[in-house]
Amino acid sequence: MGKVLKSTESSVTQYDDLKRKLLELETKMSDQKKGKLENEKELEEIKKTITEEKKEKLEMEIEQAKLKEKLTVLETLVSEQKEEMAKIKTQTSSDQSQTEYEQTKLVCRTQLMEHYRSDVLKVSAIPLQPDEENYNFSDIYIRPTITNKIEKNRRESEEKEIESMSEIFTKNGEPQKFIYVVGDAGLVRVVSVNI
Incomplete structure (x- = not known):
């Protein structure tokens, strides 16, 4: 009977140890599930941030393309004016004052175009409270x-x-x-x- 009692006590002790180990494993698995859920939430936030950054980059690229297009148009106008100035310079004319007048006019026109490009085509969104950044007039009208x-x-x-x-x-x-x-x-x- 002593052997049976020791065997029973040993079985009870082993049962308690197994039960305790099972609870520890369940706790670890629960903690791992929580960690996994937190990692999934962080992953979703990272994906959302990446998507927003891609949208911002695309918008910036579109704006940059628009600005390049406007710059190309202005450069074309300037090159046309330069060509016109070159033609005027190469023409022989008996009336030198007329040629000087035309040259002055072209220089003035070129300066005016550059002034428009740098100052007039861009305005403050709120005229009474000008900020540092100016916007294209057509974008805010x-x-x-x-x-x-x-x-x-x-x-x-x-x-x-x-x-x-x-x-x-x-x-x-x-x-x-x-x-x-x-x-x-x-x-x-x-x-x-x-x-």
């Missing part, structure tokens, strides 16, 4: 909404958006005698009155 208020009678009127300037000055093909243009910044209303 917004066409104002123009509507035509047509009075049916003294109490009823109808507003219709104007798509071309000729709609302001004519009604049913007839020129308007009285036209009132009113509105706040960005909003224009045209009221035409037939008397």
